[in-house]
Amino acid sequence: MSNPPRLGFGIIGVGMIANYHCLAIREAKGAHLVGVAARTAESVKVFAEKNAVNFSTTDVEALVNRSDIDVVCITTPSGSHLEPALAAIRAGKHVIIEKPIEINLERADALLAAADKAGVKVAAIFQSRFGQGARTVKRAIDEGRLGRLVLTSAYVKWHRTAQYYTGWKGSLKIDGGGALMNQGIHAVDLLQWFVGLPAEVSGYVSRCVHTGIEAEDTASAALRFASGALGTIEASTALWPGWSRRIEICGEKGSICLEDDRIVKWEFLETKPEDDLIRNAPLDEKMRSGSGAPNQISHYGHLLQIQDMIDAIQEKRPLAIDGRAGRNAVALIRAIYDSAARKCPVSL
Numbered sequence: 001m002s003n004p005p006r007l008g009f010g011i012i013g014v015g016m017i018a019n020y021h022c023l024a025i026r027e028a029k030g031a032h033l034v035g036v037a038a039r040t041a042e043s044v045k046v047f048a049e050k051n052a053v054n055f056s057t058t059d060v061e062a063l064v065n066r067s068d069i070d071v072v073c074i075t076t077p078s079g080s081h082l083e084p085a086l087a088a089i090r091a092g093k094h095v096i097i098e099k100p101i102e103i104n105l106e107r108a109d110a111l112l113a114a115a116d117k118a119g120v121k122v123a124a125i126f127q128s129r130f131g132q133g134a135r136t137v138k139r140a141i142d143e144g145r146l147g148r149l150v151l152t153s154a155y156v157k158w159h160r161t162a163q164y165y166t167g168w169k170g171s172l173k174i175d176g177g178g179a180l181m182n183q184g185i186h187a188v189d190l191l192q193w194f195v196g197l198p199a200e201v202s203g204y205v206s207r208c209v210h211t212g213i214e215a216e217d218t219a220s221a222a223l224r225f226a227s228g229a230l231g232t233i234e235a236s237t238a239l240w241p242g243w244s245r246r247i248e249i250c251g252e253k254g255s256i257c258l259e260d261d262r263i264v265k266w267e268f269l270e271t272k273p274e275d276d277l278i279r280n281a282p283l284d285e286k287m288r289s290g291s292g293a294p295n296q297i298s299h300y301g302h303l304l305q306i307q308d309m310i311d312a313i314q315e316k317r318p319l320a321i322d323g324r325a326g327r328n329a330v331a332l333i334r335a336i337y338d339s340a341a342r343k344c345p346v347s348l
């Protein structure tokens with residue numbers, strides 16, 4: 001049987017994470033990068049030359065309306081995802097959108113409604129869900145190996161320099177928040193993927209060190225789940241040196257701790273033969289999170305997620321993480337911000 005034709009990709013936004021999309025598209029099976037767009041002529045030209053991309057433009061419409069483009073990656077700053085995504089969706093293109101899908105639910109829902117109307121796919125980037133460790137944890141929870149869940153928590157104790165906070169980073173209008181909306185969101189997404197959204201949250205936010213930014217550099221929240229389980233989310237970019245992201249899921253029959261993508265605790269009342277192997281598996285360096293700096297991650301997770309989009313289109317099947325799944329983390333973070341602002345618990 002012959003291979004299906006390769007899908008053409010475009011990228012809008014040519015900053016740090018666009019490089020990861022570019023590498024991932026190049027390595028994915030069944031894809032090729034057709035063109036890139038960004039606001040300034042100089043930056044888009046430099047990116048296109050560096051990455052040997054034939055078509056570059058400052059006109060988003062010119063990119064998304066190319067007939068040889070099927071999928072558009074949106075890698076603009078977080079609060080500027082909606083407009084280029086709408087342009088691509090209206091041109092009938094599938095979109096892959098960086099996290100967070102948007103910075104609030106109104107903008108996220110406008111994007112999702114437009115995609116439904118156009119009948120195109122929306123993938124929300126959460127590359128950590130593709131790690132072997134994360135998938136193993138998810139399977140154990142879904143199989144009921146932990147029994148009734150008791151405490152489910154996520155900790156993101158990271159470091160960012162003062163220099164990191166230039167431009168849109170830490171601004172309310174474009175970043176939409178700080179340590180939670182930008183850095184902690186991967187852990188928030190993993191936690192809600194593992195155990196579902198809580199029924200209620202009580203949140204606090206603070207600017208401990210990066211006092212020049214508008215958003216929080218530190219946040220904490222208490223979670224109450226409908227099942228009776230409780231939990232905690234902590235996120236910061238203010239501390240030093242920054243530790244690996246940690247997610248702890250503890251139940252009546254077993255407890256797990258995931259550090260980055262490495263399972264460091266894997267303990268069950270009822271054991272299985274494969275448990276020793278899982279417990280001693282080394283961290284796949286390609287799935288390390290950015291505890292000390294944003295460029296510590298590899299493009300491997302993006303490659304797996306971009307491959308999922310290609311395969312989902314070819315096989316006419318749903319995506320591993322669609323836009324609605326990506327919306328959950330935004331809903332939870334916004335509820336924490338709302339609780340912090342109103343100084344009271346908030347229901348989801």
Ligand SMILES: NC(=O)c1ccc[n+]([C@@H]2O[C@H](COP(=O)([O-])OP(=O)(O)OC[C@H]3O[C@@H](n4cnc5c(N)ncnc54)[C@H](O)[C@@H]3O)[C@@H](O)[C@H]2O)c1
Nearest residue numbers: 013014015016017018038039075076077078080098099100
């Ligand atoms: N998945 C991850 O682990 C990960 C890591 C880092 C960043 N991100 C996400 O990627 C997105 C971009 O982050 P970054 O660090 O690459 O930012 P960046 O500032 O390095 O790059 C943003 C790019 O978008 C361009 N741009 C800005 N507004 C635009 C507009 N309206 N139209 C077209 N182009 C525009 C800028 O010129 C720049 O080229 C953010 O949503 C961020 O949260 C994800």
